[in-house]
Amino acid sequence: GAVVSQHPSWVICKSGTSVKIECRSLDFQATTMFWYRQFPKQSLMLMATSNEGSKATYEQGVEKDKFLINHASLTLSTLTVTSAHPEDSSFYICSAVPAGGGTQYFGPGTRLLVL
Amino acid sequence: DAKTTQPTSMDCAEGRAANLPCNHSTISGNEYVYWYRQIHSQGPQYIIHGLKNNETNEMASLIITEDRKSSTLILPHATLRDTAVYYCIVRVGAGNMLTFGGGTRLMVKP
Numbered sequence: 001g002a003v004v005s006q007h008p009s010w011v012i013c014k015s016g017t018s019v020k021i022e023c024r025s026l027d028f029q030a031t032t033m034f035w036y037r038q039f040p041k042q043s044l045m046l047m048a049t050s051n052e053g054s055k056a057t058y059e060q061g062v063e064k065d066k067f068l069i070n071h072a073s074l075t076l077s078t079l080t081v082t083s084a085h086p087e088d089s090s091f092y093i094c095s096a097v098p099a100g101g102g103t104q105y106f107g108p109g110t111r112l113l114v115l
Numbered sequence: 116d117a118k119t120t121q122p123t124s125m126d127c128a129e130g131r132a133a134n135l136p137c138n139h140s141t142i143s144g145n146e147y148v149y150w151y152r153q154i155h156s157q158g159p160q161y162i163i164h165g166l167k168n169n170e171t172n173e174m175a176s177l178i179i180t181e182d183r184k185s186s187t188l189i190l191p192h193a194t195l196r197d198t199a200v201y202y203c204i205v206r207v208g209a210g211n212m213l214t215f216g217g218g219t220r221l222m223v224k225p
Contacts, residue, residue: 106158
């Protein structure tokens with residue numbers, strides 16, 4: 001149990017295009033999902049907290065208009081990187097917390113490469 | 116959140132116990148100690164957590180000192196697949212955002 005999936009697992013796109021990453025909790029409902037970003041040889045950095053039915057809360061320094069987050073259902077949150085640039089190339093990881101509380105479970109990550 | 120301190124890296128022989136220490140001297144009474152690991156190019160994986168009692172599950176054991184200022188994660192029989200970065204995180208609850216430090220890079224060698 002407690003499986004979180006991400007799609008796609010990797011994506012290559014041209015500079016200026018937008019990319020959507022999906023995060024799904026497969027066997028539980030999640031009122032809260034988190035989005036992290038990880039650059040090579042660095043630790044995970046929280047980007048935003050996504051709550052079902054409300055606007056996401058972004059960490060300082062993360063542009064909300066560039067990284068659009070939608071949490072439309074209890075099992076799905078999406079992150080859209082708008083007008084992607086090479087510096088947005090990174091490993092994006094989501095996590096989900098079961099509606100009843102408890103441990104945070106992570107997805108497998110999505111590797112984004114912007115050319 | 117209480118800050119944690121972990122060694123940057125450790126080696127362990129395959130089949131032997133891996134003991135990963137973590138210092139969290141400013142931990143509050145209601146904060147748990149969580150351990151996650153991240154295998155290369157994958158998302159973090161939950162291992163174990165505890166408040167003040169020692170805990171054991173199918174993956175590992177967690178030993179927390181009586182004063183709760185430090186803890187040790189024990190992998191009883193390390194395998195090559197246990198090679199990963201191990202993160203010790205102190206938090207009131209894992210349902211809240213987790214702050215990842217540098218972690219310990221464990222290398223299990225044949």
